[in-house]
Amino acid sequence: MxxxxxxxxxxxxxxxxxxRRLAGPGALDLHMVRPFPFDDGWHLHPADAGMLFASSPCARLWTRFAPEPEKRGKGTWTIGASRVPFGELTWQIVFDATTPVELLHDLHAELLDLYSDQDRLFDGATEPYEGYALLLDRGWNHNVKTNYPQSLLAPDLPGGVHQYANKATGRPEWGGDIWEPDWSAELSASTPTGLVAAFTASLVSTEPVxxxxxxxxxxxxxxxxxxxxxxxxxxxxxxxxxxxxxxxxxxxx
Structure with a gap:
């Protein structure tokens, strides 16, 4: 265009x-991002300085928005899960606040779906490769180097890069220029594959924003x-x- x-x-x-990945963050509607049933046991906790914190009825799952308008990413969205209430994190996802709001919504919607069967939050049966299979199906280029993170590059570069690493540090992702991304996200290595798949599906969705x-x-x-x-x-x-x-x-x- x-x-x-x-x-x-x-x-x-x-x-x-x-x-979607290049459309900018869009209008921040917290109810749209987090479609949680707060009238059915989910908790919205009071916080200072614009921070918003919500947790599940079992207190093993939480999501937080921390605004940082002076920084490039304008703040962070964080999702965390623990096997015991408010315990040590089993996995975590961190997004810049500049991530397109539709991607955030789709991930939180999948999170709520996984919560309906809480075992899937920690021991899902989905194979890891299924988190990225859709990108390959859409023509993303898969590059593999010895002792280097594997990368999946959008076919319409420049304009967006998706990368992941098969190690404990997790899977960084970003949109825009590789060196100065418009937004970035990091999914820890134990993140349920279902959540990874939901995010990549939203990333390449053909429904315009x-x-x-x-x-x-x-x-x-x-x-x-x-x-x-x-x-x-x-x-x-x-x-x-x-x-x-x-x-x-x-x-x-």
Whole structure:
């Protein structure tokens, strides 16, 4: 999508774009990110300085948002799980607050689904490779080097990189330039494969996300595909997304 197609639009006008990983964080709606049933035993704990902390009824699973507006990532989302209430972490996921909100939502929704069968939070039967199989199916390039992390690179580079390491340090992931990513995430090595798979599925989803023109990162606009622009909508408006089309020459996924 040539940048001038966006330059001719009102900055407050909304558009639907792909790929998701390059669309910017979007509007932070905490209820949308964490679809937890707080009226059914989930706890929302009071915290200072804008921090938000929630835990499951069994207190073995928790999620936290810590704003840090002065830092590049603008804060962190952290999900942790322990085999005993508030015990030593068994696994942990950490995201920059600049991660596209749709990716955060899809991961938390899968987390809630796993919680319905709590054994899957720690001893899931899903094979590790299934966490990344969809990326290979979508044409991501798999690079393997001796004594070096394996990497999965998006086919439409530059614009996004996904990397993981088969070691205890976990699996870092990011969107945007490899050296100056727009967002990053790290999933510890014991993270349930079901959560990894849910995240990668959201990462390559073909359902476009809605953004105001002014909120799209300028440095990646040439790598975005745009659906038909929509009129500026009032706060809270969230129409069902439609398949993206390319108005003119652009990069396809």
């Amino acid at each position: 040539p940048p001038d197609l966006l330059n001719g639009l009102d900055p407050d006008q909304t558009v639907k774009v792909l790929p 809605q953004r105001a023109v002014k909120d799209l990162p300028v440095h990646v606009r040439q790598h975005l595909n745009m659906a038909t622009p929509t009129a500026k909508q009032p706060p809270g408006y969230s129409p069902a997304a439609s398949p993206a089309t390319r108005p003119g020459k652009g990069r396809a996924r």
